[in-house]
Amino acid sequence: DQQVKQNSPSLSVQEGRISILNCDYTNSMFDYFLWYKKYPAEGPTFLISISSIKDKNEDGRFTVFLNKSAKHLSLHIVPSQPGDSAVYFCAASSSLDQGGKLIFGQGTELSVKP
């Protein structure tokens, strides 16, 4: 049972344009959401997060949007840069768990072309 889904395995975007990565979840108990970026041979790096009490969080070129009614979140990267090319994972957690448990999507590989 995949509680967090990233339906696009890959995305290709031109440098300078917007990248939009999508994520859907099924568990309504999730109340905190995170995005991680992963380069080959490295561990995931935390990018940005959002609490379920908000619908938007922005950090520089990265913005995460949360639509609770649709159980959908998205990560916008503007403008996209070649260094953004990596695999992006969305993850979710529930405060009902005691902590330390993130449920991840399968990842979306972003390729930003010069």
Add this chain to the structure above:
Amino acid sequence: KAGVTQTPRYLIKTRGQQVTLSCSPISGHRSVSWYQQTPGQGLQFLFEYFSETQRNKGNFPGRFSGRQFSNSRSEMNVSTLELGDSALYLCASSIVGSDIQYFGAGTRLSVL
């Protein structure tokens, strides 16, 4: 501040053997979580330890176990290895009360 350190980085084992992986969290982080990453599966939660106690456990067989020491360092053990256990094993640490986890580079386990 040093990041999360995992050792060894690479391991090759044969079926039926057992293996122990080690994780040193960021200084001051008392929660340590373990994940398995296989192609197409994303990261799957194994278990989490806090103050030497397992607080959360994922849907993995009992062959997968772990422990945490008083200095917050953690070990993960897999017994009776199977070919399907070949994966990248990631450790992450976090501070109390935060959902943001910081990951190590992982241990790549190959079971032959």
